[in-house]
Amino acid sequence: MGGGDVGASFSDDVLWTTMETGDEIRGRDAVRDFILAMHTGEFAGLAPTGAAVRLPIAALMAQIQAASGSTGRAATGADAKR
DSSP: OTTSOGGGGSOTTOEEEOTTTOOEEESHHHHHHHHHHHHHSOBTTBOOOOOOOOOOHHHHHHHHHHHHTBOSOGGGTSOOBO
């Protein structure tokens, strides 16, 4: 995203669902603020450094889907298991 506003790519009615708890956050600003708080605060007991980190998200998601047997269709409401 090049350091820009992560929320700029979200629709006005974006929905974030935390799968472990079922908690939902709705709306561009609320979801953006949640993601920013999650990624700028403490992680596993370590204080934030402010350092930029680049993650190969597509590769990571492919590994997670392969490990879980997911087809990645859960966001569309389709069955996510093979």
